[in-house]
Amino acid sequence: MTDSDSDLGRLQVIDLDAGEVFSGQASGRLIKGFAAPCIHTPAIDPDYLFHDAMRELVVWIMTPSDPLYVFGPTGAGKSSLIRQVAAKLNYPVFDITGHGRLEFNDLAGHLTVENGSMRFQYGPLALAMKFGGLFLLNELDLLDPATAAGLNGVLDGAPLCLPENGGEVIPPHPMFRFVATANTNGASDESGLYQGTLRQNLAFMDRFWLCEVGYPEPDAEAKLLERLAPSLPESLRQTMVEYANQVRRLFIGEGDNQQPGETIEVTFSTRTLIRWASLTQRFQPLARQGVQPVIHALDRALGFRACRSTRALLHELGQRMFTPPA
Numbered sequence: 001m002t003d004s005d006s007d008l009g010r011l012q013v014i015d016l017d018a019g020e021v022f023s024g025q026a027s028g029r030l031i032k033g034f035a036a037p038c039i040h041t042p043a044i045d046p047d048y049l050f051h052d053a054m055r056e057l058v059v060w061i062m063t064p065s066d067p068l069y070v071f072g073p074t075g076a077g078k079s080s081l082i083r084q085v086a087a088k089l090n091y092p093v094f095d096i097t098g099h100g101r102l103e104f105n106d107l108a109g110h111l112t113v114e115n116g117s118m119r120f121q122y123g124p125l126a127l128a129m130k131f132g133g134l135f136l137l138n139e140l141d142l143l144d145p146a147t148a149a150g151l152n153g154v155l156d157g158a159p160l161c162l163p164e165n166g167g168e169v170i171p172p173h174p175m176f177r178f179v180a181t182a183n184t185n186g187a188s189d190e191s192g193l194y195q196g197t198l199r200q201n202l203a204f205m206d207r208f209w210l211c212e213v214g215y216p217e218p219d220a221e222a223k224l225l226e227r228l229a230p231s232l233p234e235s236l237r238q239t240m241v242e243y244a245n246q247v248r249r250l251f252i253g254e255g256d257n258q259q260p261g262e263t264i265e266v267t268f269s270t271r272t273l274i275r276w277a278s279l280t281q282r283f284q285p286l287a288r289q290g291v292q293p294v295i296h297a298l299d300r301a302l303g304f305r306a307c308r309s310t311r312a313l314l315h316e317l318g319q320r321m322f323t324p325p326a
């Protein structure tokens with residue numbers, strides 16, 4: 001065992017008041033959490049604005065449940081939401097990001113050489129099952145479906161067996177939770193833009209509780225920008241949120257004046273919106289040189305990723321929305 005593993009062995013499970021933890025007001029509803037954060041517990045982000053999906057996540061985490069599959073568009077806040085809920089409850093999070101060559105041993109653990117002798121190093125799944133905590137598998141739909149299906153036993157609540165560690169058998173700790181995130185629902189990528197995602201095995205997907213996370217409502221995103229870019233005028237922040245939503249509509253083919261079947265290839269994630277606001281603040285000095293900071297920042301946050309015609313469309317929309325009437 002490493003120092004960090006023995007820290008995990010000292011974790012203490014306690015009852016917390018769910019209302020107090022999430023809204024600051026006692027509700028009398030108890031939720032299990034840990035007495036104190038450990039090295040694996042994410043730090044609380046004071047600027048984090050909780051999504052509506054938080055309620056579902058809290059209901060899920062309260063009791064040992066089916067594994068959770070959180071899916072939705074890129075940059076909507078899936079991974080951060082899970083980490084922030086965990087942070088509030090002092091849950092350790094053992095995470096890993098899926099990719100095509102990820103193997104079961106990357107999750108369970110493997111033998112390593114340390115000071116000339118062999119030692120078994122627990123993987124994130126083994127640690128979460130042994131000591132309790134969230135096992136967060138990001139981008140699950142990038143995983144080879146056969147590797148993913150190797151998790152079926154664990155998803156069903158079976159113990160994890162580690163043949164390389166002398167056949168150690170790890171029954172799931174009562175505080176073990178399995179959560180995955182992905183951009184697709186595991187069945188298909190309708191947009192064709194999430195390259196590398198794979199259709200997952202039906203029996204594997206059947207084991208999950210599904211939770212869809214979309215982009216936050218405009219009011220919530222406006223509040224987020226108020227926290228993160230307070231020096232920008234409120235009207236500008238609001239127009240930025242409206243602009244982001246227009247681009248999202250263009251992306252799914254529901255924009256104004258779009259012909260049937262016409263779409264653009266980029267969308268406006270909350271991640272991009274935050275970057276745009278931050279760059280707009282930083283480019284303010286350019287206004288003295290006749291450059292419009294919000295448009296200049298738009299290219300750097302999103303526009304440069306788009307093809308020529310989409311970029312022209314984004315500029316035209318930007319000029320229309322951000323140029324004050326003469």
Ligand SMILES: Nc1ncnc2c1ncn2[C@@H]1O[C@H](COP(=O)(O)OP(=O)(O)OP(=O)(O)O)[C@@H](O)[C@H]1O
Nearest residue numbers: 047048049073074075076077078079080081270271
């Ligand atoms: N509600 C929010 N409050 C504060 N920050 C947010 C919020 N939603 C998203 N963010 C920020 O946006 C960025 C992207 O969020 P996150 O990584 O959670 O997205 P994701 O949905 O997991 O994206 P991907 O599918 O690309 O992995 C993060 O830096 C996160 O802090």
Ligand SMILES: [Mg+2]
Nearest residue numbers: 078079138181
């Ligand atoms: Mg993510």
